[in-house]
Amino acid sequence: MSEWPESLDEPLNRFIEHLRSERRHSPHTCVHYQRDIERLGQPLVEAGCSRWSELDVHGLRRHVANLSREGLGGRSIARHLSSIRRFYEFLLREREVRDNPALDVRAPKSGKKLPRVADVDQLNHLLNAAPDDALEIRDRAMFELIYSSGLRLAELVGLDLTDLDARAGDVRVLGKGGKTRILPVGRQAWQALDDWQRIRRELAGEGEQALFLSRNGNRLSPRSVQARLHRWGLHKGADQRLHPHLFRHSFASHMLESSGDLRAVQELLGHADISTTQVYTHLDYQHLARVYDRSHPRAKRRKSGDSLDGGQAEP
Template identity: 65%
Template sequence: MSEALSVPLADFATHLSSEKRHSPRTCEHYLRDLKRLGAWLTIMGIDQWSKVTNHDMRRYVASLSKNGLSGQSIARHLSSTRRFYQFLLREGRSKDNPALDIRAPKSGRRLPKVADVDQLNQLLEVNPDDPLEVRDLAMFELMYSSGLRLSELAGLNLDAVDLVGGEVRVWGKGSKERLLPVGAKAAAAIRRWLKCRAQFVVGSELAMFVSQRGGRISRRSIQARLARWGSQQGAEQRLHPHMLRHSFASHMLESSGDLRAVQELLGHADIATTQVYTHLDFQHLARVYDQSHPRARRRSGAHTSDAVGSDSAGQ
């Protein structure tokens, strides 16, 4: 990437961190998207941000789509680009915003994967002896018990958990605070972990969950430990933290039917985000219907001419 492209990106990063006070992770996401755009511009022979046109951005969106990015991911790229050009306009480095009025292609909304209650019970009904596995069980029980995000779990401090009152206080997206219930199984697992924690913790570390080295456990480590746990317990699919959160939401909704309550527990600002879990119920019903009704499923040997819209239908 040319200096004419890279220098404004460095200035934008300073603007985000110093003036806007965005977190390092947010800055990293912006720059990752913009560096990808910069690399594409270089291939296209465009060496300055001020030379990028609306037509160029449409070609770039088409290339992202061709490379398999979802509509949601492309929308994020466009948002990063618009934000960057707002900065360039303010600084007098560009005369217009070429990403304005460009929309990402729509893509089907992927439903979150969930594990059923029996599968989760099988995964969590273990009695580990290894202290690190005692920690892992406490983390996974808490994620499923309270529907925590991965970042919320990793950022949890000791004083955020009240085992007597059965509560955990978390700070989610936008630093919004939520007070969530902690189930009996999760509380018992945490108590057991607290007895082991002292042998790992270094100094005055405040994190509830620490690594083998004694510092706060990273999100990447939690992901790896959960995948390892699932493999050891014979899980049918690869486990990841979001699956525990999605399973929490789905199981809560199945039992209570209270969408608003589930929205509050998950910390969703918009109930439309939570409504995706209502589709999971229909998927379950459709599966049962397909498996049970004698005329519900197309048999594997069915002829394509039976389908509506086949060539034979017009003869």
Template identity: 55%
Template sequence: MSVASESRSPLAGDVDAYLHYIAHVRRLSPRTLNAYRRDLAGFLDWLAAQGITGWTALDSQHVRQWAALQRRRGQSARSIQRRLSAVRNLCRHLIRERRLSHNPAEQVTAPKAGKRLPATLDADQVGVLLDMPADTVLARRDRAVMELFYGAGLRLAELAGLDLNQIDFAEGMVRVTGKGSKTRIVPMGRKAADALRDWLRDRSAMAEEGEQAVFVSQRGTRLSHRNIQARIRHWARVLGLPVPAYPHLLRHSFASHLLESSGDLRAVQELLGHADISTTQIYTHLDFQHLARTYDKAHPRARRRKPPQAVDDQE
């Protein structure tokens, strides 16, 4: 995977080596790799336009000018943050490779992006979606897909990549490979397990010989990300759901409903496979003010002491 540039930059070889590193050593997802490739190709084009042909000529002012240009071109704060992160990580790699002595992007900050809370379905809306009539093979497959999204909180890539040997009905568990090739084991819930059993009774008649994917298309091969998204949108329309439905909407709803019921933020973090608890807070509509209120109510050192009672001088 190489960076595309109208005029091949003399720095492109180092970027190609970095892309190879994050693809084969860090094993980032194809989607993340494509984002890195696009962002770094744009950065290289800008460097070439500035006449910068060596990494040692790059300084923090150049990076700030490039980030400011993104803003003037109407890029969102979130997009600029992502692009700066790509450049920052590239520079860290170049330092390890002794191509740079310092990181010129380290102190460059992007405009702050407002927190965008994820949409969720309420329990009744989830019920409408999951209580769909499963009277055909495809309907039983789609119900099992949606039950797993909501019952186990899976990501789209995790569900699409699920193989038969990753399902443990005896324990009611699913072993999935998440971001950064990290494996985690999550409970799938009784209804998800029942829906999955119903689908697996039909699957053998659809799947190609030797296919290991849990969910297959009518062609008998692994169900693609796009097909999964399309089928969930289809059922939302058919069932008259008032909002568009998509895989992550069910994952958001799983997290939000679980947190509302349990209040256990750490457990939800582990089930979702989040490395950072702040990500879980965004997914579940939890903010630091809520944590502060919980602390104020629960922690002995935070509780307000009762004012001392007045002493009667006559006693």
């Protein structure tokens, strides 16, 4: 690392002291600010600059591009820019600079992470596992219903007995924004719900309408559902950590894979915008690509480094 001139070092030290003494930031936060600013200053030093005022918006954009090339994601770069913006606000106050080059520079958008899903065989294995006690009968009914109808966790724990319509074979769900939707319930989920409701009568207090109850007879909390699903996975041999949204994601992916009907899956999930549902088309393509690679004897897709003639691509 090149040696820093005092004209860069001294304002940075004053800024960190300002954060520590005036803004009452923790030592941990101050360390992060200092690291971010030092990372900005190093290329200035290497370019022979001696003052923070020599950084302009074009130089800052080059710095952001370098951070991206080094592998930092959008959120990390946004944090760097926040630190730089704050630093230059301090320098403006101290009349060390005339403007803040970070005001109009934005971090690149982070790529959306694809939701994880479980494959059909694993879910069948988990849901076909025999419950060991009354609470596991309740648990299987919950998990069957999430996977059968694609419920959110909040929708599941908010269900009342009156939301089930056994004659029509559906469930009424109160979703985001207070919107109600009617969802079909599969045969195996209905059977699991019937098994649970026979036991539920013994736990429910007077007038309790919640569909899913704790051992104390109260409405089950979201945290309890998460803990019970994690426990179910451990006891029944899941090969990944189970959580309620994994079942909802798996419902959506498997429905789209089988039907190809994006609009229908959007309605079932209760998404206001179809772009939210479109993430599952990427999951579906990944599945199809894996099947293609695994199954077709002469159609293995090229790896990114292979050229069209079968040799190595030129650098």
